Amino acid sequence: MNGTSGADAQAGTGRDETLARAVRLRESGSREEARALLLALSERHPDDPEVAYQTAWVHDTLGLEAEALPHYVRAIRHPGLSDEDRRGALLGLGSTYRVLGKYPEAVATLRDAVAEYPDDGALRTFLAMALYNTGQTHDAMTILLNLIAATSPDPDIAGYRPAIEHYAKDLDATC
CATH class of the missing domain: 1.25.40.10 (Tetratricopeptide repeat domain)
Structure with a gap:
């Protein structure tokens, strides 16, 4: 057929x-x-x-x-x-859960997606947003700081990459 x-x-x-x-x-x-x-x-x-x-x-x-x-x-x-479509579907599902206020489902979906695709910055960004929505602001900030430090083309940020990565590990550090 x-x-x-x-x-x-x-x-x-x-x-x-x-x-x-x-x-x-x-x-x-x-x-x-x-x-x-x-x-x-x-x-x-x-x-x-x-x-x-x-x-x-x-x-x-x-x-x-x-x-x-x-x-x-x-x-x-x-x-x-395809790998690309799977990433898109996981991002879409996690984002959709978030938009619908199903924050725990969004976090679970996006955590699994990030585990499957650890280098995908969009997945990590949407995970950070979902974490924020569940009150996990420390984890959200850590993800975003590490993402900014690793991917920003801004020379001012690149110059502070070691400091940003240090503070991402311990947001309450003073030195």
């Missing part, structure tokens, strides 16, 4: 073509049209992580975080996402 469902064949496009079209529509700003295509595709391919991720993403771009949530969960539950 070629992977084209009857509904896809009737529409004249298969899963891959429909998904590519929906992504192009989202990227060009036609998000509602993309959403309609992705919801239909998601119904036909409920266990497809790529379809689930793109469906979640389009909902996020429309400010429909509650509707995005189950699609993100499905996207990361099933294997098959």
Whole structure:
């Protein structure tokens, strides 16, 4: 079988073509049209992580975080996402939990994501925000200070990198 469902064949496009079209529509700003295509595709391919991720993403771009949530969960539950898309789905899920006020879920998701992708600065930044929301301000500041020290192109910050890294370990240190 070629992977084209009857509904896809009737529409004249298969899963891959429909998904590519929906992504192009989202990227060009036609998000509602993309959403309609992705919801239909998601119904036909409920266990497809790529379809689930793109469906979640389009909902996020429309400010429909509650509707995005189950699609993100499905996207990361099933294997098959590229490494880049898995990172994006984990970030999207953690961020969505945070936006919805589900702070413990956001922290847990983003901690796991940072453990899986320790060099991803965006994941660490969103983890710091979720930690802040749960009152873990010390941990949030530590993450952000280390991130700034390691990644800032600002020569003034680079000149103070050792001091910033020192204080990140002990924010209450005086020397």
